[in-house]
Amino acid sequence: MASVEENDDRNDSPGPSGYAAARLRLLDAESRSGPPRRSGLSRITDEWVSALFETAARESGVRGAALVAVGGYGRGELSPRSDLDLLLLHDGRDSGAIAALADRVWYPVWDLGIALDHSVRTASEARKVAGDDLKVHLGLLDARHVAGDLGLTAGLRTAVLADWRNQAVKRLPELRELGLERAERAGELQYLLEPDLKEAHGGLRDATALRAVAASWVADAPREGLAAARRTLLDVRDALHLTTGRATDRLALQEQDQVADALGLLDADVLLRQVYEAARTLSYASEVTWREVERVLKSRSVRPRLKALLGGRPAPERTPLADGVVEQDGEAVLARTARPEKDAVLPLRAAAAAAQAGVPVNLHVVRQLAKVAPPLPVPWPAEAREELVTLLGAAEAAVPVWEALEAEGLITRLLPDWERVRCRPQRNPVHTWTVDRHLVETAVRAAGMTRRVHRPDLLLVAALLHDIGKGWPGDHSVAGETIARDMAARIGFDAADVAVLATLVRHHLLLVETATRRDLDDPATVRGVAEAVGSVSTLELLHALTEADALATGPAAWSAWRASLVADLVKRVGAVLAGEPLAEAEPAVPSAEQERLAVEAYRTGGPVLALRAREEGDAALGVELSIALPDQPGVLPAVAGVLAMHRLTVRTAELRLADVPVEGAEPVLLLVWRVAAAYGGLPEAARLRADLVRALDGSLDLPSRLAEREKAYEAGVRRRSVQPPPPRVTVAASASRHATVLEVRAQDAPGLLHRIGRALEGAGVRVRSAHVSTLGASAVDAFYVTGVDGGPLGAGEAAGVARGVGAALG
Template identity: 55%
Template sequence: MKETTGRFKAATAVEGAGAGGLEEARKALAAARARRGAELDRWLAGLLEATGAAREVALVAVGSHSRGELTPGGDLDLVLVHRGRPDIAQIADRIWYPVWDRGLRLDHSVRTVREARKVAGSDIKAAMGLLGARLLAGDQDLADQLRAVVLTDWRAQARRRLAELAELTRRRWADRGELAFLLEGDLKEAKGGLRDVYTMQAAAATWAVPGPGERVRAAHDLLLDVRHALHETTGRAGDRLHLQEQDAVAHLLGLPDGAALLRVIVAAARTVSYAADNLWRHVDRFCADRPRGIRVARPGGRVERRPVGDGAVEHEGEVVLARGADLTDPVLPLCVAAAAAQAGLPLAPATAEQLAAKVPPLPVPWPAEARDALVSLLGAGPAAIPVWEALDQAGVIVRELPEWEQVRNRPQRNPVHRFTVDRHLVETAAGAAAMTRDVARPDLLLVGALLHDIGKGRPGDHSRTGAALARTMAARMGFCDTDADVLETVVLHHLLLPDTATRRDLDDPVTIQTVAQKVSAVPGRGRQVLEILAALAVADAQATGPAAWGAWKARLIEELVRRVDACLAGGAPPRNGLDPTPEQLALARHDGAAVRIAGSRVTVAVPDRPGLLWRTAGVLALHRLVVRTARVFASAGAGTAVLDFTAVPEYGTPPDPAALEADLRRMLAGRLDVAGLLERRAAAVRRRPGAPVPPPRVTIVEDASDTATVVEVRAHDRPGLLWRIGQAIGACGLQVDKARVDTLGAEAVDVFYVVDAQGRPLREPAALSALREKVLAALR
């Protein structure tokens, strides 16, 4: 309880609210509810006593009254239980009429235990109410019998009732929206509201799933206090918190204003929503399982645990830590999160908590593996959102990115925005993942999308403030100075394209020159910044809401980008970075084939021959190595080729270097059937579908080289990807003269300079089209 209450205090402290004011106000409201409930209990018990039938009937409360949560606008919900008395109607009238005379709203019923059981069997809402029935006065045995039969039936019919409850809950969510992201949300019925806690408690009563934890109960208590304050200030029973009422409700709760109130509501509602999503996911699994909830196990009785990444396995539809995962590795939380998102699976809440509690914080600057894992997590698209939420609920995000605290749970009191600031940032990054094929640096696009509004909630212009924060955060993440400059520029100018396109004359040369000057703030990176801003403009608007994006705006931005790009095209192109290093050239002069393995670095120097790249990549894939970078250089004069790879294990420990070198030499000598071994391995591996990813893109880059045909491949990274691409190029009778292969997060950005058997570039359109289609077919 203390931990969760502390979370709500933190949410209000930045608004200047005194935590003591909120806590004192909440204590007063809880005391008022307790007094009112006790007074009603005594009065209603007296009404039953006055009938003279207290020993033969039972008056029970259900709903908020039974839970001790009756707010000023709450209804009384009473059931009079009897054993078949013929005068029960007269007894009931002597209770109901005084209640109505007092002006109280009453929902009432008169039932025998058998009748109540029948109603509960057909009406799930009635059943949920009776599960929590509390005796107010009368026959204790009768009340106990009622609860016992309803609870027994509820558990016996758990699979059917839980399926009904799940459907009912999700229909309500679709109808009422999500409380955390609504400016005028329903405190009870919206997703993340009070009703969700009650349904989770009912689900837990089946014993099929666990009940709400301490954090959820604390969140429920806060929302109940807000509902009480709303009824108190408005004098009516409604549960929708309208904008004009928020300041008054905030003041009654000891908060400075409606903005502070919304922030504590968001924190509570997200806690409930997160728990509800997890619970109903377990309910779905339980309902789809075999009768009586029997788990499907492997021979020997062990439940299957499928590896999904280094240190992470899938267990019962969630990602959990693998046995022996290194909890001393500060990169582990991001690696496990990235593996979960890329597999399209949720991160188990207990695993997120374990990562937060036991794994040390990342060093500053972050190691490259952490930065890569972050980009891979964001690059999973929509699948990244629930995984990010799991890390956020566990406290991992704020620990590694302290600047996140200022935007966390911060509402945007603007009807155009449909999310809080932090959720908007994550939604934007998820949307940007669909456009990683459109930019040279998908990692900078994804991180820029995550940080573009990081300055909100601080004094001054949020773009300027955010740009400074983005540079600081980029340095912490380990980006080089030039990349940090790009991220700073992207955050500073993330509104440049939409604002200019919709507010300036695109036919005015000054407009184009002004934009070109701003995007060229980082020398040599102007066109790169422009394409990132173009993609970010789309992702940002789509994550904002339907009113922020449309075909008209899209056409204007597209035209602006086209004109600015033409303006920038006169600059000198950046170097392609394909030149070999002196060390690699020395290795290439080695007599015969040379193989060098140093950690994750694998270098091969050998007389040049067709298919060398993809066969070498195939050997790496056989050893479960994922290629992160590859550089290929062919020396026409010496007739040698140098292949330089950075390759890391798909998961688990690296392969034995001696075994890897032996297989590479066998391949070079023509004594290893790489294709056959890969096909057999692929047939033996059962892979479940992961998160949806954008389709691959293959582009023939015209006028990029006079001596070779340049093929750019953009695709979602996966084991054996380079093997498939190289095999397709070889099938067209082409050789790779140079290649640059990079994996940025989960995105492969590969460029191949290919020539025909005579060492010439392809010129014929038909041949170029056939090459593109062949590579695309291999990627599919």
């Protein structure tokens, strides 16, 4: 007897209104989410289209036809906005009647606004199309009988599966290539901030591909966690469909909180972490499966020739890699003499040996080690620590090996604190990776810098741990210092090395933040970094870690310009740590070119400027723009506005009074800016000067001109439905003895520096220098300002200026 719940899913009538009502009840029933909803939706759809088919076939007298569900519908996985994939299969006897029958099934579906992917074919036609189109063949592998002649459906299924297995040598490489192209186009699901749940690598398409591989009888995917991962992605897609009311597979940022709420999750971060974990399971299963497919297909093509030559099946070749580890068939496996149940270091030794040889670790070996290898003692023995460093030192070859250990739980067993960062999303578009993968990628980058430092082991481990505090509340550098101490001691480093690693983790952002936001000519800047770092050897490690971290973050985090600033800071700090006295900053001496500009500005009474490319070695560091003009109010906002109008990005800006080598001449204002073209080429200096003259005399309405660009920019932000956080302006206490340092963090936008300059001008303060840095969509700027007396502002006045700038940006 059917339950009440089952009866609720049934159609009130075979007509569209009955189906629509039953569908709506099912989608509104919170208790029926997940697989019950998908199977229920498939069931009531079966009942409806089956009734349509049977009524039409009976009234038209059609025999020898069947209605077949294929693709996702064939698997019984209908999401709220899924297409219906239907095949009208027939025996080819009465094409006119079959066409009429198809219309009587298709049109009611279209009338309800349901997307329909349909076809009408004989079994031989379906097989021929499948032979020409891999995607059609994949859909037919999930063919399921809905109504009509069961024998037709069964015959087609049998034939299609036989074709798939017989053509596996050709079809599986095609399927692999299709997946690689899709991954290149859609990216890796486990690392994307706005992932495509279906198309990205590790998504639902890959789950379907694994089913197809299993159907070929060539290989099968590792089953542990696979069904749960698939279910997670399907549940998220269901919630996404219901939240947006659209047939979408892209989990956009603005919809993640609603989807999380619909699934009963705490927030969008928890949602993304579940998605990433599911994607990682599917991605790992895919890599293992395709490796096995390649091995089997290769053996099928090679074995007959070897048998003919050798008269029998040869024994597999085994090449020693390390104690207890050998290479066989392109994978690291255990030697026959290995005793994994008695060798606690064997998991790390096998991983290090595999990475150094550039081969993966066999799946069954990793699982065996996870089950039987005893835990390492704490602290680790020296061999275990050395094998970890060897693994990390293998650079890119370490990544797949690390992922294999992580998939089977070995990483969190070795390093329990790793669980906090595993699959943790980073809400910053500058970051390419999740926290855990970023740490591994930083170690990969650091492996290429081990020749630059005296302690490569400390560099590699610091790279692996530098963001370990991101799994905890508060400043991740502060939390990370404590965790790194514990982890370094666990790994077996002595007290001195533990202290160095803790310092590196605590200050891993110090060099790049100081170099890009502070005045390096200010002794307080250099002295503060030297006191934090403590020694030349630690500075050397921190320099390499800074570069590795930035390179592993993403393309927006590192550049020749940033590298040059960090190198300059390291040179100055190294001199202090080596015992050289730190002299007070001398007033900057103008170059010959700047002195010429100052003289010309004095003589003409107006602005003069020059553009000069800056390079260091083979690295382009942007363009230096020097401007000299008589001292007057409004210079900073005027110059910043003109540069923004010409789409020039400002990296640094220095403003100072320069003496004119003419007797009795008043000093002129000298501005030295580092700029780069946002896109296109640089404008001519004459055009910049003409617009600057107009901006200073008021004939060029900069606010209006920039407002047009800002309006277009803000419209683009609204279209992306991303609400940026509010701007934040703070006073950096004790950052300089000569000036007050204001830090501005805001959404980058055209004219931002112009608005800041107007606010500072309105506050009656002078800007000595500006250090402008853009990371992704965020501007992180620092301004050295003084009062009219040339000294730092009082605490109350500085706070007031900060509030005023914040209000202007808000």
